[in-house]
Each structure stands twice: as C-alpha cells, then as structure tokens.
Amino acid sequence: MALASRHLLGLEGMSKQDIQLILDTATSFREILDRPIKKVPTLQGKTIVNLFFESSTRTRTSFELAERRLSADVVNFSAEASSVRKGESLKDTVRNLEMMKIDMVVIRHAAAGAAHFLSRVIDANIINAGDGSHEHPTQALLDMYTLREKLGAIEGHHVCIVGDISHSRVALSNIYGLQTMGARVSVCGPKTLIPRCIDQLGVQVYYNIDDAIRDADVLNVLRIQNERHGGTLFPTTREYRRYFGVTRERLEASKKKILIMHPGPINRDVELSADVADGEQSVILQQVLNGVAIRMSILYLLGTHT
Amino acid sequence: MNIKSRLIDHQGFQRTLTRLAHEILELNKGSETIALVGIRTRGEFLARRLAEKIQEIEHRELQVGFLDITLYRDDLRGKLNQPILKGTDIMFDIAGKNIILIDDVLYTGRTVRAALDALIDLGRPATIQLAVLVDRGHRELPIKADFIGKNCPTSPNEEVRVLMQEIDGEDAVVLVEKGRA
Numbered sequence: 245m246a247l248a249s250r251h252l253l254g255l256e257g258m259s260k261q262d263i264q265l266i267l268d269t270a271t272s273f274r275e276i277l278d279r280p281i282k283k284v285p286t287l288q289g290k291t292i293v294n295l296f297f298e299s300s301t302r303t304r305t306s307f308e309l310a311e312r313r314l315s316a317d318v319v320n321f322s323a324e325a326s327s328v329r330k331g332e333s334l335k336d337t338v339r340n341l342e343m344m345k346i347d348m349v350v351i352r353h354a355a356a357g358a359a360h361f362l363s364r365v366i367d368a369n370i371i372n373a374g375d376g377s378h379e380h381p382t383q384a385l386l387d388m389y390t391l392r393e394k395l396g397a398i399e400g401h402h403v404c405i406v407g408d409i410s411h412s413r414v415a416l417s418n419i420y421g422l423q424t425m426g427a428r429v430s431v432c433g434p435k436t437l438i439p440r441c442i443d444q445l446g447v448q449v450y451y452n453i454d455d456a457i458r459d460a461d462v463l464n465v466l467r468i469q470n471e472r473h474g475g476t477l478f479p480t481t482r483e484y485r486r487y488f489g490v491t492r493e494r495l496e497a498s499k500k501k502i503l504i505m506h507p508g509p510i511n512r513d514v515e516l517s518a519d520v521a522d523g524e525q526s527v528i529l530q531q532v533l534n535g536v537a538i539r540m541s542i543l544y545l546l547g548t549h550t
Numbered sequence: 551m552n553i554k555s556r557l558i559d560h561q562g563f564q565r566t567l568t569r570l571a572h573e574i575l576e577l578n579k580g581s582e583t584i585a586l587v588g589i590r591t592r593g594e595f596l597a598r599r600l601a602e603k604i605q606e607i608e609h610r611e612l613q614v615g616f617l618d619i620t621l622y623r624d625d626l627r628g629k630l631n632q633p634i635l636k637g638t639d640i641m642f643d644i645a646g647k648n649i650i651l652i653d654d655v656l657y658t659g660r661t662v663r664a665a666l667d668a669l670i671d672l673g674r675p676a677t678i679q680l681a682v683l684v685d686r687g688h689r690e691l692p693i694k695a696d697f698i699g700k701n702c703p704t705s706p707n708e709e710v711r712v713l714m715q716e717i718d719g720e721d722a723v724v725l726v727e728k729g730r731a
Contacts, residue, residue, distance in 0.1 A: 268635075271637060272618065275638060281672070
C-alpha cells in the first residue's frame, strides 16, 4: 500500500483510499506521542526543509515536531531572514536548496499553486502547508482525523464550516476531503465572505448561524482574517459576533451536542466565544495534538515512497 | 504455495508451544516477573498462545503486548511495497520486567534488531529474552535466541512459513521454494 502521488499538494482529486491510508497510519503515530520516548528512527538521514513564506506558529511547529520525531534532519527557512528579501525568485531559492541535497520540502506561500509549481521544478517530495486561499491539506486531514476519533466515522455526518470562507484555504481542503469521505458539507457566513458559485461544489449555504447549529453535527469555525481583507467586508467585529459568533447561548438553544472545531489561532469573542472555546464540546486542543500525528503519517508515507 | 516438506505438523506445533512455555518458566523461575511481547503479525498470535499455555500452568494473569517494528526497519527505503503500520500495543510498563520477545522465524536477525530498538524506546526492561518457533540459520547480525521451537538448517532459496489457525486455518510449519506462488 502506498499513496498514489509522491507529493501532498491538495485534497482535490485525492482518492478515498489515500485519505483513509493517511488517517489509519496516523493512529499508529498517535500512540507514539504517548510514549516516554516520542521518537522513532524511520526518516534517519532524510533532510527536510520547512519553507515558510508566511508567518505560522502552529503549523510550522507541528511539522517540525513531526519531522524530529521521525528522526529527520530539519532546516527551517523563513522568508524574512533570507535572500528572498534581496529579490530572489522562488524557483532560484528552491533550486539552490535542492543542490544541498534535500529530500522533502514543506512549503507555505501566499500564492495559490506555489506547492504545485515546486513539484514541477524540483525533485524532492513536496508538502503543501498552505498556498494562499487555495488549499491547506494537512489541516483538513487533521480535522477529519479528529472528527473520526470523536464521532466514530466521517461518512454520514454533517459538517458546517463557519466564517470567512472566501479567504480560507482550510475551508476548501475540508470541502474536498469531507465530500470524498462521504460527509455532508455546508458553509455559513455573511454573504460578503461566501464565494459566489460555491454551490457548484455541492455545498449548502446558510446565512443564519442558528439554522446551521440546528442542522450540523460539527461546526468548524474559521478565523476572521482581518489581515487579508482589511476589515471592509463586514461593518464591525461586534456586529459579526452578534450575527455569526458561536456562543454558549446559541449552542444551548440547540438540543443536540455538536462538536466545535477551530483551526486556530482564535479571535476570542469574535467568531467563537471564550466559554465555548474552552467548553466541553470543543475539540480544539485535540486537533493540535492530532496534527502532529497526521503530519508524521504524511511524512512517513511520502518519505518512504519509492 | 509449493510445499517441499512439513517441518512441524499440527500435533508437533502444540507440543512445541507447551515445551517453550515450560522452558520460559523454568529459566525465569515462574511467571511473576515476565511479560510477553509478540512481533506482529505472527509473533502476535504466538504470544497469545504461549500466554494461554503459561496461564494454564501458573494460574496467574500474564501481561501480553504486541510490537510493530515497521518504523525501525533498516530496509524501509528499498522496499517495493510500503508496509502498512499495524501499531504497537503494549499497555503496561516494561521497565524492570523480564520481557520475552516472540517471533515466528529467526533468520537474518534484522527483525530482532529492530524489535530491540523499538522495545528500548518504550522503557528499560530487566532483560529481553528471545523465543522463536523456528531458527533457520543464515544470521547477518550477532543475535541468538534463548528459546527455540525447532532448529531447521535451510538454504537461502528456501522459505520457512509458519501457518497459524488464526490466519491460515491450520497450525504447521512448512518449507517452501522461494519465488512463491
């Protein structure tokens, strides 16, 4: 058994079988994280570059931990402190890195398609850690892993993604992945943050958060990304909270207990109230823990791919 | 499967397991300090069987765990088929215990090397002892078993297969020609 591709560029077009393999393999790595020695020698001798052109704490740390726990050699590269500031192109940067004999590249970039581009110009295995507003496949995989862990299965459940869908790579990867795995996917948010034609992906749209809470089994609440649109798409964060914020009162009005996810970082009391974020329905911290296992699984499956 | 000969038949299989159980108990002066760890896949079923035998003799519960050594293999990169991880399942603390490591066939010794590394990452056992159903020779590493069901001199172009009720529908050990069917 092996993945169909030697890169992880996105979940669009990835088969059910491949997603299943990544999730199943992650279960073995999840167990390693509970051991006294959280390290296995599997990727000894492999060199992995973390190429981050956008800031990130969670994803970068999670990847780095996953790499180190598989005994790989890790090089961290951040755009602020590199020749990129001197005007070097992405292609030149990675070609130079490639000459230093690297085996895998984890890339985050503001341009959609950056990871796809890399996979065409260099020979290493490429993992997309977020490309613009396009895809963030490892986040969607860890969301699906957490969902499966908590609800037993992905198939047949209804996941509603709430918030800034237009600017979210997490949303798109989740839509592709969840649909492949047989879940029902909907989105909810103000009209200005929902892409036009999203219904063509087979996604139902809610403009009322209470309707979404009533119908869904899981809410995946996204961060309001003020840095991407300068806060011009809704009047104030207070108004956003009033109409779309996930609060305890709203959850209590619904009879069933739904699961609350958030990819982080949270704007507390904007998209998610603090008591919900820390409440018993929230699985936000489990998502972080599972993220390391999912990334170990992907690194293992790609790093030993022949 | 082109079977050349049967090394152990059904009855011999049960007798061998019984003898191994007694030998393990004799050397460790009972079952108080020991725990069994089977290497997946067939070592897992052998460990379960041996545990049953030992419990019959000693009338006390025995701790049994299972080890997946895939992540510790030295040939991961060269393999054509990526092995599926089956997971390590050892729910007890191995520190200070006498661990009986169990596998079906001892051949090059590379699996056992990987298993030793995997075990030591879980803690520091008092001793690790190796029990195998068949030792077929051709070692590539300085490793030797403490408990051996049967010594079978083989040639490298033969293969020893341990068949078990749980997977194969019968208990036996057979010698087959390599280039398997």
